[in-house]
Amino acid sequence: MLGSKAWEPTAAHKELVQRLKDPTLLKSQSFIGGSWVDASDEERIDVHDPATGETLASLSHCKGSETRAAIAEASSVFKSWAAKTGKERSQILRKWFELVRDNQEDITTLMTLECGKPLAQSKGEFESGISTMEWCAEEAKRVDGDVICTPAASKRFLVVRQPVGVVGAITPWNFPFSMITRKVSPALAAGCTVVLKPSELTPLTALALAELADRAGMPRGVLNIVVGDAKSIGDELVKSDDVRKIAFTGSTRVGKLLMAGSAATMKKVSMELGGNAPFIVFQDADLAQAAAAVTTSSYRNAGQTCICTNRVFVHPPASRTLSLMVQESVHDDFVKELVEAVQKLRVGAGMDAATTHGPLIQHSAVETVEAKVQDAISKGATVAVGGKRPEYDASHPLSKGSFYEPTVLTGMLRATIDMRCFREEMFGPVTPVFKFSTDEEAIQMANTTEYGLAAYFYTKDLARAWKTAEALEFGMVGVNEVAITSDVAPFGGVKHSGQGREESKYALDGFLDMKTVCMGLGY
């Protein structure tokens, strides 16, 4: 949110400074060419704590000219960074990883305060992010090429892999740490230089990372962070011919804009976009495990995770036959287990150790969730639990927070797939439960979405597991498992959920070009 030109530190800001072991990690400027710089105009951007609505910090608000400066810095040092040996880059990245690891407490505090997620979840994200940093620091030493068997005795073919150039990285607010490490670490390991635009809602974590990169001895200009106006910064990154790759995580809408814009300069793109994850509970599933898994997956980060369970399908629908009536209880038993688990979630501020469920990122997100829930109710859904904002009186410290209660919607028939909660990414703490009658129908309903990021199902039948995993049109499938994220496994989607993969042994591939060298032997 744009703030006033004059910034008077708030009580929340002073409290944050007190909380940090190293308050110099709290920055209010952008990091360009190894220096902390103010924007050329005086406009500021305020960062809020979504649990209280209080202003945590006010930052200089950059636009096009600062972005051009950052691109120029990244371009000017690209050749020297690329020319370092993998081992030299690895040593700097390793040092950065160590400094970040040593500052876990401060970084997770910043993450929780600016994005709202419970501290335990910030720690989980932190573990995921530093694993990526460590992995990529190691991989910097392994940017190998290839020798191809030749069809002609007089020549040899080799493949060398070279960094693509300057990378424009654009990241969202819901994972203010790990979405950065997933792009910046492999890009730097591959020998690229980076201009990063973090979300204007959660820039503090990103800026702390820049400070630690500087302390780690990252050469000036190799990593630049520009905070400010999304469109101006994005437009500069996209139109610049010096930027050779856009690495984006965010909404499908913005991803498509960036991809279309990148065509003019024929940039590489990697797009980690929205999801609409189905979760199928087959009749042979362990219901208690499935209900616990839906609770974990659907309400993680208050439902604001790209791989959150968005639609649950439970076998079977109402039937008059005795055998199916017995099976009908699978649905009812599952809903009972789920509702009981959801009732145990504790809504509150992320810094409170008892909290399992934090606020949404801002009030407009709560309004969008409310509209989707109302849409479902108007089409026949029943609220089994939640379905509203928590009722805090005006004197309550969280009364200005952007909270929505964890919600389960039931009573959904196949006829209700026109509901917004079926078609759209909810990005809030709401789980709609639908019924299905055959495996084919469940798979078909699961695939009835333009998205294709993550999908989950629970079954004990091996044949059904193989068949379903192969039939689901998603980039990642969890079978009797929802914790599918790992630094060792490729992460990414198909269809409108994007292209390219982050993490794993493939992490650096998107930041490298292949060059074929054909060597004539002269005979």
Ligand SMILES: NC(=O)c1ccc[n+]([C@@H]2O[C@H](COP(=O)([O-])OP(=O)(O)OC[C@H]3O[C@@H](n4cnc5c(N)ncnc54)[C@H](O)[C@@H]3O)[C@@H](O)[C@H]2O)c1
């Ligand atoms: N697939 C994944 O790995 C993954 C991971 C996390 C989040 N997401 C998706 O991200 C979305 C939530 O994040 P969000 O609300 O921050 O998304 P968003 O698309 O609104 O914003 C993402 C980033 O793009 C920037 N941006 C916005 N408009 C821009 C423009 N015109 N030009 C350049 N940059 C622009 C924002 O400032 C932010 O930094 C959800 O759809 C979620 O599923 C996907």
Ligand SMILES: O=CCCC(=O)O
């Ligand atoms: O929202 C996207 C990131 C999810 C994850 O890392 O598990």
